[in-house]
Amino acid sequence: MPSPPRPPRATAARKSAASKPALSRERVIEAALAEIDERGVAAFNLRNLAERLAVYPTAVYWHVPNKTAILAEVVAVVFRDVAPQQRKNDDWRSYLRRLFQRYRESARRHPNVAPLVAAHLVGNLRIDFDFVEGVLAALSAAGLAGARLVAGYNAVVAALIGFVIQEFSPLPEADTEQWQSAVQQRLLGVDPAAHPVLAANLPLLANKAFILRWQNGSEAPLDDSYASFVEQVLAGLESLRE
Amino acid sequence: MPSPPRPPRATAARKSAASKPALSRERVIEAALAEIDERGVAAFNLRNLAERLAVYPTAVYWHVPNKTAILAEVVAVVFRDVAPQQRKNDDWRSYLRRLFQRYRESARRHPNVAPLVAAHLVGNLRIDFDFVEGVLAALSAAGLAGARLVAGYNAVVAALIGFVIQEFSPLPEADTEQWQSAVQQRLLGVDPAAHPVLAANLPLLANKAFILRWQNGSEAPLDDSYASFVEQVLAGLESLRE
């Protein structure tokens, strides 16, 4: 006796079928983001999404071609408007600082989306010309041109995602409890003979450095490191100016 | 009439059951890597893996707890031994240069693994103390200590993955044909009024800059940009030395 396919939430009085559509591409994406925020990407699936929207699973497909398209859109939404406004008398450095800040804040607002960024980013920031132009303009104002401009641009984009992805990507899920102490244990077991610098700096590094952490960026943000990172990137670009 | 569950490849004379195990954790991981190299992560599944190993799907579970563990191991294998050897009279710069070089080469050998790196890297490079110590020792030799050491370390790790992940992550799958020309089309349609710097530098950037590419790093490597990137990172670290 297979239970009926779990009718949509009977509560909310939905608009009747065709008058004003209950769904829309935007509502779907929005709900998907909410779903991911609550449950994480791994647990995200179309049936839960549909339930949240109070429709049957396949209704979603009217507005969206498939699941990966939804994920791509979600990423796009999260990072929409990362590109800062140009300000008059804007220094290229301060523009880039703001860009880095905004990017990280977008990620921090939706940490569960972070792992998607890597997978989708190539085609993502979906050819956001404003974003690209913003970076290029800043670098151009810094005096970069030609091959150096390209190299600077790629460096900025690489840096932008490299830090943030790692900071906010979820740690080995679920059994956090046990895993956390396992990591701490391993750290305590460092052999000062084999790994002297690490051993000597353990207290400084523990939970504050990639790979040596047991908490996520949303629980234990790496504010200082990020601030320093941004300055390092700027210094790197500076060195490109010849 | 459900077809029988597709018996394992009848060919290869497997070792009999318990004498010398046909499988082993290593063989599983190795086969998984091969599978991913050929088909990509998205298409990777346990049944194909089992078929390649000429066993029934669930036999794999004797050696490995679950799929994600396999993926984690695969990443670990690919980046095993990234940490370069220390050389006598080793300059910290040349050590880091080698590290960056080796990391990228590992990724280039298995580009399909790239998207996994982000997802798993946090717990990945599975507390490879040799890797960590290598970076720390180099930075320490550069004169960094305390908070600056931490910041430098995090910057290196962030930079390491930021560029490479993006360079090699697969572009919007499948319909490459159509997608590629779509991207090119959009690029040609840039409005010089709205995005002047981009428009002016289009030929330089097209297919050679993140977001503005239509080919993967394995097809169109960003060698020059990466070389520059590494030098920028070093300059950034330099700036940390006060």
Add this chain to the structure above:
DNA sequence: GCAGCAAATTGTACGATGTACAACGACACT
């Protein structure tokens, strides 16, 4: 040699998930 045990694999089965596809209702315009 043989009983029994453990290791490793075969086979079966099930629930979750993405998605195709065929109704079907509701409004919009004739």
Add this chain to the structure above:
DNA sequence: AGTGTCGTTGTACATCGTACAATTTGCTGC
């Protein structure tokens, strides 16, 4: 009223991860 299109319901299925029981095989102590 008739008809077509939009948006949704409802059904159905193939794929996949994995639990679990049955079975085979070699190894060990007797």
